[in-house]
Amino acid sequence: MIEFTMPSLGADMEAGTLREWHIEPGDYIEHGDIIADVETQKGIIEVECFDEGVVEKLLIKEDEKVPVGTVMALINPVGGEEREEAVVHEKPEKMHETRREPVPHVVSPVVEHHRIKISPLARKMAEENHVDYTVIKGSGEKGAIVKEDIEKAISQEEEQPKSTEEKPGTTTNFREAIAAAMTKSNREIPHYYLEIKVDMSKSLDWLAERNKQRQVKERILPIALLIKAVAKALQQVPDLNATWENGLVKKPEINPGLVISLRTGGIVVPAVRQADRKSIEEIMETLNNLIPRARSFKLRSSEISDGTVSITSLGEGGADRVYGVIYPPQVALIGLGSIKNEPWVENDMLGIRPVLSITLAADHRATDGHTGDRFLKALRQQLLNPEVL
Template sequence: MAELRMPSLGADMEHGKVVEWLVKPGDYVHKGDLVAAVDTDKTVMDIESFQEGVVAEFLVDIGDTVDVGTPIARITATPAELQPSPPLTSNTFSPDARSPLAPKEPTPAHPGSPAGDVEEAGKAAPPVRHLAHALGVDVGRIRGSGPGGEVTRADVERAVAGPGTEAGAAPAAVGEVPAEPGERASHRVRSSPLARRLAAELGVELQAITGTGPAGAVTEEDVLAAVPPRERAPRELQADKPAEAPPSPVQAPEPEVSPPRGRKDTGKAETLRQAIGALMSRSKKEIPHYYLSTTLDLAAAMAWMQAANQQRPVSSRLVPSALLLKATALAAKEVPDMNGFFTKGAFQASAAVHLGVAVALRHGGLVAPALHDADTLTLDELMDQLRDLVGRARAGRLQRAEMADPTITVTNLGDLGVESVYGVIYPPQVAMVGFGKVLEQPWAHNGMLGIRHAAIATLSADHRVSDGLRGGRFLARIDELLQKPGEL
């Protein structure tokens, strides 16, 4: 018997709220399987199981906020240890009463019996189970076409495309009540927890909405667009609706945002801002910061990138940020004093470079999820993962590891016109790198004056771990790597 506990999803996290269960009692889970979505002060993140076994019962309800370390579910080693659990709420992930237990050895069954068929269904690798969850398909009802009856990606995709019952689905077990057609359709809609919760609040059927997100996913904007404006605000909020303020000269308001949603976003932004402020206050009090800056010569990098982009379609062209991030990851690998954690009074260097990237959220505030093993990624892989990471961060679909284990953080405000940024270190990390806008500047070289692309790079580092000599070497190494962009 093991307990799944509310994990710490960041140095500043003290509690979390369970907003969605991605499994149900009776499901067999493997290590790394996603089991729940948790709302922190920063964003909504998926958490995974650290044990393998059968989900016995939930110890907290959807909407409950509990401290880090609090048990939220029980997992047993075998189905035999299952104990009766209370009825599920309507907010749980799947309406099916039965789920695959996936024992190590197949349970004997009468040849040709429905139960025997179901016993063979539902075997799938973690990536396939993750895809099935994202598409709203129960792998336990799919008969796989892979080796040994394993469910493949193609099986999941066919199940989504098939009318009525999923293609290849196993026969229903004896006594099982089939899901209503509307129920099945609603669970095939790809959407984020935020979009599903908003749809429930506004009484919108997700299956009636055409998604505009990645792979056709329904976004919060799609849900809002499907609701007539006059039906978005409850009556009690219409009476005290404040007079509209003139648009801000800095940023125009988003169109057609309902009062209740706007208030929710404002509250979320304020909570996030308070959490960030508390952590940054702690960082400045506890970490002896020192700051360095240098101007990067980007002439070679920009010329190489422009030549490479001429051979690429628009959708796969590189941007300067990709080169800056890759150079930073490689430099962090070579100068380990910048890459790791200061905990319990000592520094622990990290063998891997998990590059935290600051991302601005739509409702305000910042998060800095990690690009894992950034030093080993090609520029194309880094670009793809960066797009995916930013999209999921803004949709509230980050995973625990992406928020909990960045080893060094980069912030790039060049797109906003900022020429230099001196960041505050995110504890327990020991360094933060800032990049400003890429500008054409006068540049003297070998007695000749010309115009070159350049950008200011800054370093905020922990004086308990390094000093100006090591910090200067780190910034110089970034500049050196950018002089040979073809080798990044």
């Protein structure tokens, strides 16, 4: 039996409040399915499950505060024929995905889900497109929400201008969460800082060339290239892609977390998962999806908890450099200043170049200055050769 426990969604999190289950006993769930909404100081987070099986029992009631690590549900793992039988029985719409041979069409029944009637297909569409189906009036039998209702809601949302305003009343909670994490960082982590300057001429020229044929909304911003360069440098210096948990724990995936400032105050640090395996275009697409959801508090649990290193960027017109504070239990934070024209000497010739100051804040328990220096040099080399990214 698999025990699903309340995940830790940050070093400062001790407990979360279960607001809604998206599953019931008997449901078949797959890797990555959203199974619950949990409220933390960072807002309502969609919690995923990374196991596969049939829900045996829900142990926690909605609106109950749950400490991190508490068992919330029991999942019975299934495989082979048992798995196929469970898929056919519980989620007929998935049968076409899991079986190659033709199967007869099965009409998805309308089910009651926490007092809201919604068909399984409509619910799946709503979750994939981040549509809040709890506010939709269903047009199906007895007011049930059906596929057409979700499609209508999606089209209406696309017609309206995207809002990036944060929900009111959350600033205080975010500030408290940030204060707790930063206090822990300053109290427990012995920081050391290093800085390097990089001539960004080649990188910016490369981006300009790639953006020539793109529409404005499709253009690649420098931050996407910088995230990719950081990820590739971490491949060379993996000790900084790690956490400190009674010792150095290197992470197999490179998931840089980007610090996103909220307009009403506070920050959130969602992860760009497996950035080393994504192209720069794919990273840009991820950011275009991630940033609006972060600012409207619609992040998933993995996006909050999976970060292996943090990047803070001040963007254009900001300060020359930033000296950050490490987000525990991570062991490093990369600070990106504003790209500014500065005098630059190369081959004994003085010129003006677009220069980026990159700082590294690192945990002295985990690494030393030599490791940090190797990382910054590797990062500079990546940015001087953007075509290899």
